[in-house]
Amino acid sequence: MSPAETAIQPLTFGSIGRWIALGWQCLSKSPAVSLFYASLYVILGMAFQWGLHATGYTLLHYLFAGGFLLLLPPLLVVYYQIIDNQTEGKKVSMATLGQAFRNTPKTVFGLAVITGILYFIWITDALIIYTVYFALDPIHFGSYAQDLQLRLDTQEFLFHVSLLGLLLALIAFFITAFAVPKAFYEKSSFVDAIVYSIKTIIHNFKVMILWAAIVGGVQLFALLFFPPLELVLLPLFAYANYYAFQDTLTA
Template sequence: MPRTVNTSDFDSKRKEEHKQHYARTIPCNQVSLTAPFHWLSSGVNDFVRMPIISGFYGLCFMAAAIGIVLLVQWQGSHLVVMPSLVVYMLIGPFLALGLYDASWEKERGHNASLLHSMKAIGRNSSSQWAFAVLLAVCMIFWMRIAALLHALYPSVQGAPLTDFLPFLVIGSIVGFILACIVFSISAFSIPLMMERRVDMMTAVFTSFNAVRSNIPAMIVWAGLIGGGVLIGFATYGIGMLFTMPILGYGTWHAYHDVIKKKHHP
């Protein structure tokens, strides 16, 4: 006797397939300690080969950095730094998308164009916006923690260094832990969401796993990124014209080197 087909069977099957493709962790490769220098070199090469695209996004990053510097000088207070960085964290990943797209086009032997790179912002935009909001929430949480730690700040002006130690030590430890978490979840998330159009959680899990599996190399890469950002702000934002496009291109090469490629049957 033929079995009656129940629509719930199809529904359960769809749910199982959805679970298999949602919030999964894509495998990663093991890279050497010197790999970050190769990524940086590739970033410099892309910067030279695509001067128009590099200049456009470099100017965007530079303008954002100069805006933060001028805002701090105008307000005369460090309290505006963190809110400004929250905004920077929101726009930064979307600007970097154009750089990833340009490197991707060059990799495939296509002629990279500024217009095509700008269209990358609309590719998998829902996941990318969700990730940008996640970064903003992390930064706001960081600000709240900093506000709580400010209670340890000496109340007496000109207090000795020993009175500052609890504030400096605890603040540095908490800041370091949060910085490591943010770096781990964001190192490869954006290029992964752009190329493979995966959901945000898959991108976050994959990025975290890749960083955890390549800690020595990622420490070097984080140092290079931090150095590039410091150079940018130390030059009142002008250095961002060069450092951010190079680091953006380098991040794409790091992504392709670390995250395993799709296997086609």
Template sequence: MVSATQESSREGQAKPVQGRTPPIVINTITTADIGAALSAGFRDFTAAPVYGLFFGGFYAVAGWLILGVLFFLDLHFMAYPLAAGFALVAPFVASGVYEVSRRQERGLPLSWSAVFGAIGASGRRDLGWMAVVTTFTLVIWIEIATVIYLVFFGLRPLDWGSLMTAVTSTANGLIFLGLGNLAGALLGITVFAISVVSFPLLLDRDIDFVTAMITSVRSVIENPRPMLFWAVLIAAGLALSLLSLFVGLFIVLPVLGHASWHVYRKLIPAEEAKSAEPTA
């Protein structure tokens, strides 16, 4: 007969958890891998340009509409922060581009129904939660930008010309510009860290968005130099698109989106990212 002490000891022993998902392996990459991913992204874009042009065009047109509304409402001071902050939701807009690269990688047929079906699949609901997270950060950024403007310029709305004069020729305006860019950069780095891997990972694997964000942050922490290099390249590409009044997004967004998939794949090997294919 087993004694009460022995029985209690057995009950206290940890039991193996059935069906536990194995930890996600994160590779160590270099800046050369970033360059290779960028080249692969350009090849993916040229192989199926219509998809990339569609998503890039959608993003550009949305930017034009938002700027048009701001100028119509005489909210000129919000044009720059909103245009810059618009990049915070770019990872979700680029999800369609990630799916194109994923299907090209696996030799799956490309179609609009397959691409949009993958994004909206019931098994990918956590992708929607990530969209909520990034949209929420955009709202936070708009609030921060508004507060900074009120601190430096008060309640008087400046027209575009007066705002540009104040920002470029007065000490108060230069401090305003520097502080605003610093706040935007810090928020942008945060969004980059939580989203650079999480969006493609959620398309590729059946996991929750919290795990995806943690994996994304781990990828950045474990590969600081190449991921910082990648963040700078993304920021530079989006900045050039901003200077072109969003016209550059027709090319920049899809190329960076395809390249982001390849950066993800270099970080998370394919054998660690197997999942059932959603029906088209």
């Protein structure tokens, strides 16, 4: 059935709690593999964060944390494979990680290219805005207490890059939120997967915008202030998004 003919099930606000609860059940069934895969990104991110803070580029941490969320959707196929194995009664082990990438269709890699382009746009434009205010000079926390203009510049900088980040995040969300599971489970073509994702989100706009705000907002907060929390949030929201996708399909 083509995307134009696919009947999209309506989603409700009450479904969001159920998605998260079901996602938690999946995480509880395979905690070791789920947390291990998340740790690969968390450890790398924390090391990068430490380097930025140590060199006085604390504000750049905000840029790279936000950028990670743009890259994230295609990386979640591992969790979709874990759900597959759980559903089919197959063993979930470290070998499942390799199995996921072997089973990943080309469409998902194409979606990864799109998120990579959005990430490149985000980083380059945000760095340009940074240089307008700070000329790529390091800024240490002690400077904020002594320099009113620096505090004002920082507020303006965060406002402008947040607007840019919000726009790019919405683009990434519309394109990938359901396109990745659609491609992974149904082997949909590149165009069909994207069209399905966009149509579904528009059809359930209010619910999906709230879902995007929860997933993006909670994870951005964790990345900025307590990165280890991502060990749980990454698999939890990936599994929850699977159930959101399942709810969009015709019964």
